[in-house]
Amino acid sequence: MPIATGEEAKEPVPAGPVPRGMLARILDSDILHSFLRSKVTIASAIVTLVFFIGAAFAPWIAPHNPFDLASISILDARVPPIGMDYHDPRFLLGTDDQGRDVFSGILYGARISLAVGFLSVLFAGVVGVLLGLIAGYVGGKVDAIIMRIAEVQLTFPAILIALLVDGVARALFGNLDRERFAFWILVFSIALSFWVQFARTVRGSTLVERNKEYVQAARLIGIPPFLIMVRHVLPNVIGPVLVIATINLGLAIITEATLSFLGVGIPPTQPSLGTLVRIGNDFLFSGEWWIAMFPGCALAVLVLAVNLLGDWLRDALNPKLR
Amino acid sequence: MLAFTIRRLVQAILVMLVVALISFTLFRFVGDPVNQMVGVETTPEQREALRERLGLNDPMLTQFGRFIINAAQFDFGTSYQFRQPVAELIGRRLPATLELSIVSAIFALFVGIPMGVYTGLHRDSILSKLFLSISLIGISLPTFFIGILLIFLFSVTLQWLPSFGRGDVVQLGWWSTGLLTWGGIKALILPAITLGLFQMTLIMRLVRSEMLEVIRTDYIKFARARGLRQRSVNFRHALKNTLVPVITITGLQLGSIIAFAIITETVFQWPGMGLLFLQSVQNVDIPIMAAYLMLIAFLFVTINLIVDLLYFQVDPRLRAERATH
Numbered sequence: 001m002p003i004a005t006g007e008e009a010k011e012p013v014p015a016g017p018v019p020r021g022m023l024a025r026i027l028d029s030d031i032l033h034s035f036l037r038s039k040v041t042i043a044s045a046i047v048t049l050v051f052f053i054g055a056a057f058a059p060w061i062a063p064h065n066p067f068d069l070a071s072i073s074i075l076d077a078r079v080p081p082i083g084m085d086y087h088d089p090r091f092l093l094g095t096d097d098q099g100r101d102v103f104s105g106i107l108y109g110a111r112i113s114l115a116v117g118f119l120s121v122l123f124a125g126v127v128g129v130l131l132g133l134i135a136g137y138v139g140g141k142v143d144a145i146i147m148r149i150a151e152v153q154l155t156f157p158a159i160l161i162a163l164l165v166d167g168v169a170r171a172l173f174g175n176l177d178r179e180r181f182a183f184w185i186l187v188f189s190i191a192l193s194f195w196v197q198f199a200r201t202v203r204g205s206t207l208v209e210r211n212k213e214y215v216q217a218a219r220l221i222g223i224p225p226f227l228i229m230v231r232h233v234l235p236n237v238i239g240p241v242l243v244i245a246t247i248n249l250g251l252a253i254i255t256e257a258t259l260s261f262l263g264v265g266i267p268p269t270q271p272s273l274g275t276l277v278r279i280g281n282d283f284l285f286s287g288e289w290w291i292a293m294f295p296g297c298a299l300a301v302l303v304l305a306v307n308l309l310g311d312w313l314r315d316a317l318n319p320k321l322r
Numbered sequence: 323m324l325a326f327t328i329r330r331l332v333q334a335i336l337v338m339l340v341v342a343l344i345s346f347t348l349f350r351f352v353g354d355p356v357n358q359m360v361g362v363e364t365t366p367e368q369r370e371a372l373r374e375r376l377g378l379n380d381p382m383l384t385q386f387g388r389f390i391i392n393a394a395q396f397d398f399g400t401s402y403q404f405r406q407p408v409a410e411l412i413g414r415r416l417p418a419t420l421e422l423s424i425v426s427a428i429f430a431l432f433v434g435i436p437m438g439v440y441t442g443l444h445r446d447s448i449l450s451k452l453f454l455s456i457s458l459i460g461i462s463l464p465t466f467f468i469g470i471l472l473i474f475l476f477s478v479t480l481q482w483l484p485s486f487g488r489g490d491v492v493q494l495g496w497w498s499t500g501l502l503t504w505g506g507i508k509a510l511i512l513p514a515i516t517l518g519l520f521q522m523t524l525i526m527r528l529v530r531s532e533m534l535e536v537i538r539t540d541y542i543k544f545a546r547a548r549g550l551r552q553r554s555v556n557f558r559h560a561l562k563n564t565l566v567p568v569i570t571i572t573g574l575q576l577g578s579i580i581a582f583a584i585i586t587e588t589v590f591q592w593p594g595m596g597l598l599f600l601q602s603v604q605n606v607d608i609p610i611m612a613a614y615l616m617l618i619a620f621l622f623v624t625i626n627l628i629v630d631l632l633y634f635q636v637d638p639r640l641r642a643e644r645a646t647h
Contacts, residue, residue, distance in 0.1 A: 152340050155622045157581045160615075164348075167603040167611050171352040254464045261466045262588055262600055277467065281589075284474055285485075293474070296467045304462035 034316045041312040044305035051302050055111040062104035067270065081290050094290040096279060102290060105276055106298045112272040113299070116186055117253040121245050123191035128198025129241060133229045135199065136206025147203070150196040158193035158255050165189035166264040179267045186265050190255050194248050201244060205237035239317050246310035250303045257299055273299040330630055334623045339390075341619040345612035346389045349399070350378075352608055398613035403605045408613045412595055417497045418488060419594035422586070423579045425501075425510060426518030431572060434522040438529025439561060442537070457523035465582060469516040469589035476512060484509045486591035517586040521575050528571055532564035573629045577622040 035041055054061060081094040081102070093102040135146040153161070169185045209215060210233070218228045259265035260274030261281075268275055273295050280292025356373050364372075373379055377388060392398070398408035441450040460468075477485035489509030492502045500506025536542060537560055545555045584596035591597070595614065602610035 152337050155337060155341075155619060155626075157578050159584065160581050160618065163584070163600070163603050164611065164615065167606060167608075168348065168352050170603070171606045171608065250462070257464050258466055258585055261464075262585065264600075264603060274464075274466075277470065281470060284470065284478055289474060289478070292470060296470060300459075300463050300467060303464070304459065307458070307462050 040308055044308035047305040051110055054107050055114050058107040058111050062107045064101040064104045066100035066105045066108060093294045096291045102294050106295050109271050109273040109276050112266055113253050113256055116256040117249050120187045120190035120252045121248050124194035125198050125245055128195035129202050132199035132202025133206055136203040137210055137229050150199055153196050161193040162189035162259055182267055190252050197244055201240050202237050206233055209233050209236050243314045243317055246313050250306040253303055330627055334627050337623050342390050345615050346386050349608055349612045393616055399609040401610050402607045408609045415595045415598050419583050422513055423583055426514040427576055427579055429514055430518040430521035430525055434525030435529050438526040442530040442533025457526055460519050460523040465585045466589050468519055472512045483512050513586050513590045513592055529564055529568055536560045536563050570629050573625055577625050581618055
């Protein structure tokens with residue numbers, strides 16, 4: 001089942017055992033049936049999977065290596081895509097101003113976009129789930145402090161937080177070092193604005209679970225609080241987390257692309273999809289539309305597919321969630 | 323009511339204090355302010371004198387207090403890159419951003435509400451499905467790519483509208499407006515649509531789901547039973563009851579429109595605050611970053627506060643709910 005493996009990879013399971021038989025349960029439940037019933041969902045799962053495979057195996061699939069300076073030639077610069085006049089059969093979607101193959105660039109770019117998206121959602125998920133568990137389970141002052149921080153943070157849009165983090169990183173590391181760490185700074189800054197939603201949801205479900213009998217029983221036989229949280233409460237609150245993770249994956253990819261487009265994300269030496277659009281944007285007026293349009297469309301299709309999957313997963317797992 | 327107002331006010335002030343603390347930390351500890359202000363050939367004695375004059379040797383709490391008092395008077399110091407007062411720089415850019423944000427909010431409302439009403443009333447028509455598909459695509463397309471697509475279509479290919487800048491601007495006192503000239507309006511169209519599209523889809527979906535709920539209620543059935551005309555039922559009775567959440571959401575979104583203007587302003591090289599902020603991030607111009615952060619936080623907190631208080635006034639159920647807590 002291709003989609004099951006895709007979903008498993010996306011799931012931000014924090015340090016704790018996955019409840020046994022989860023995969024079997026997913027395969028056996030209504031979810032599979034509702035998946036097979038919806039053509040749109042199957043289509044978006046296929047599209048997402050194609051992107052994953054294309055990104056993961058980019059070095060083997062891509063016809064050219066856009067980062068290998070020895071293999072690119074400035075003589076191939078600005079070649080139009082196949083089907084237009086003066087095209088070159090070697091370059092399916094044309095080349096950019098430095099003679100890099102646009103199609104290969106998209107494959108390598110999707111690799112970085114997806115990596116940033118996954119890692120930032122994973123990071124945000126782990127931090128958010130842990131803080132949510134603690135806030136919900138411990139309660140009192142700890143809860144109040146964590147939730148106040150979350151509220152202040154909700155005041156600001158993700159883009160703004162990420163821009164601020166980037167500005168601070170520039171001041172602390174200087175521009176050269178920042179480029180080296182750009183990937184991790186980006187992951188951190190996106191995760192920083194996404195953990196709140198995880199924390200709030202998990203806190204809500206933990207508050208409910210906390211008073212159930214199995215938790216009381218666990219407490220009674222003397223299991224330490226942290227183990228109760230991770231072993232017993234966590235498996236019961238993880239469902240909505242999966243949905244939020246999928247929806248946030250789309251948002252994270254958009255945020256990464258936007259930051260890279262604004263010139264504060266991934267540097268042009270290892271371009272992500274957003275950086276590719278930024279590069280191509282300069283050539284829009286001179287007629288070389290393919291340099292910006294193809295990466296942009298790839299990005300849009302990827303995000304649309306992920307969003308459709310997220311929508312479907314939300315309805316399938318829990319119709320009451322929001 | 324009074325207790326609720328005071329509690330919300332205290333919360334708002336607390337949030338502002340936290341944001342001020344972040345801004346202050348940025349300003350004071352990220353990079354040395356003195357190093358940014360003086361040249362390379364300044365002697366250590368002169369540096370120390372400047373440090374003393376700026377009050378950077380005072381206790382931290384005194385400095386923070388002074389920062390807040392200055393901020394309350396719109397004094398955010400001098401920009402490192404422009405060597406001009408930050409308040410002046412932001413003030414000059416403010417009209418451009420506000421005009422863009424308000425026009426796009428109006429666009430979002432005036433297109434989003436009718437589309438929402440239509441899709442709510444005619445659930446299964448082809449046009450509704452088309453609107454919904456468009457809205458899904460609108461949510462999935464990143465803002466900057468929508469801008470680029472619009473530029474490619476209307477500026478590069480059709481050459482109907484300009485792709486950057488504000489066009490012709492008229493000065494009204496300190497306020498510069500592009501709304502009074504044809505060129506200014508033409509320059510505003512594409513950025514406003516780009517910025518408003520996401521909010522438009524949001525409003526459309528909201529109105530749609532509210533309409534679906536409202537038309538099932540008894541008073542709508544009763545209005546129909548009284549033999550009122552369809553148009554009157556739809557717009558006088560149904561739509562009116564959906565507008566409270568719509569206005570709330572739009573109000574809350576106004577803050578994020580202004581923040582998201584950063585992206586639109588970059589795509590269209592629109593000379594507003596967002597572009598200024600982005601340049602300040604790229605050039606590590608901390609005073610502008612700190613000031614912008616405070617300004618946006620202030621806008622958000624104020625809008626949130628007003629919306630909360632209005633909600634409390636408008637919706638009696640909220641009051642009852644609070645009472646039972």
